[in-house]
Amino acid sequence: MILPWHQSAFLELRKMIDQNHLPHALLITGVEKIxxxxxxxxxxxxxxxxxxxxxxxxxxxxxxxxxxRELLDHSTLIRRSHYPNLIYCCSELNESGALSKEIRVDQVRAFCESLGKTAEELQIGLIFYANQMNMNAANSLLKTLEEPRDNTLIILLAHNSSALPATILSRCQTVHISPTYSEESVKWLSQNIDKTTQDDFDAIQLLESAHGIPFKAVEDLQGDYFFQYLNWQNLLLEIALNPSKATETEIFDGNELQVLSCLQQLVTEGIRLKTIKHEGAQLELNKIITKTATSHLFKLLDDIGRAISMSQTTVNIKLLLDNILIVWSHITHLKKYPIIINSQDLRLYF
Ligand SMILES: [Zn+2]
Known part of the structure; x- marks a missing residue:
């Protein structure tokens, strides 16, 4: 069965097959767990x-x-499928039992050699986490991609294409899977969560908390992540309506990045509702957006996005979140949107 959020990517593939244009090398990209x-x-x-x-x-x-999953637990150069003309390649377990962060050249060589043997039927090679190929491994694969053999398909999987060398990319056709909030995906999610929890949860909210990644939503529900997320969300909504709550943010400690993503989701949803002039399921969010200028919501969304990308650097993420929260706690009665300067010394200019 084709998963609902794979439909458009699959349609692209189907078209290639039907028109006999399937490339020798295909790259499938998309965020983790998509x-x-x-x-x-x-x-x-x-x-x-x-x-x-x-x-x-x-x-x-x-x-x-x-x-x-089992494949990832095995330490072998390459792994043959139960279908003999299909070969898998991924990083191995290292000595300490953790998955190595690298696909080595000897693995890729073994992979290409196996594919090189002639077979009457279609030969397929699949590389997991292709972005983990080290330079020598990538060069070795490139040689095979430059001299494609008939009846051979190499499929690379990677979170995003920018992590792969340009030389490899230029030899691949890329198909991307995007996160989803579609009705069909929400329906799939409700069918795939435990019956007993089904009544307690809004599948849309669950999917939003998982950033539009249905498999992640299912996984989140098994741990306590979704409950935590709901608590953060509730506190964020309270803060915008009652700024004094901004001092009671202990539950954000250590989760700053996730809280920023949670706020990003709330503001995005707020902008969406305001644009289509609709009331959403969250009463507090409806209240907030009625009192807030759309332009302020857009500026805040920009600042949150910037804060999230800055969190990858050495900047103090707690201060980043604090500054965003000061603006958020005033958002309903801001006359002029402040400039948040996120340099080494974090300051807020109203
Ligand atoms: Zn069949």
Whole structure:
């Protein structure tokens, strides 16, 4: 079954197959847990199965037997699928049992050699976390990509294409999977959360808290992340309506980045509701946006985005969040939007 948020990416692939334009190398990108492997698996099944991904034939069964999680636990150069002409390659476990951050040249060489052997049927090679190939590994793969063989498909999976060398990128056709908030995805999510919790949760809110990544939403619900997220969200809403609450933010400590993302989501939703002139399910958010100028919400969204990207640097993230929260706590009655200077000394100019 094609996952609802894979539909448009799959349609692109389907078109390539139907028009006989499937490239020799394909790159599937998308954020972590968006289901890049599942899309690749669907593609492989579509290519091999004579009966519309029936799930019953020897090809479909062989591919379904390949458990990628299990694959990641094994320390081997490359791994052959239950379908003999399909090969997987990913980083190995290192001596301490953790997954190495690197795909080495000997792995890629073994991978390319196996693909090089002639076979009558389609040969497929799949590289997980292709951005983890070290320079030598990437160069070795490039040689194979430069002399593509007939009847061979190499699929690379990576979170984003910018992490791959330009030389590799230029040889690949890219298909991207985007995060989703569509009705079909929300429906999929409600069907995939535990029956007992179904009544307690709004699947839309759950998907929003997981940034539009349905598999992450399911996982979040298994831990206590979603509950924490709801607590942050409630406090953020209170702060905008009652600025004195801005001093009671202990629950944000240590979670600054996640709280910034949570606020980003709230402000984005606020702008959306204000633009379509609709009331949302959260009464507090409705109150906040009625009293707030749209331009201020856009400026705040920019500042949050900047704060999130700055958090990757050495800047003190707690101060970043504090400054954003000062603006947020005044957002409903701001006359002029302040300039937040996020340099080494963080200052706020009203
Ligand atoms: Zn089949």
């Amino acid at each position: 289901g890049k492997f599942e899309l690749a698996e669907q593609l492989i099944q579509t290519l091999l199965c004579k009966n519309d991904s029936c799930g019953e034939c020897s090809y479909c069964r062989a591919i379904k037997k390949d458990n990628p």
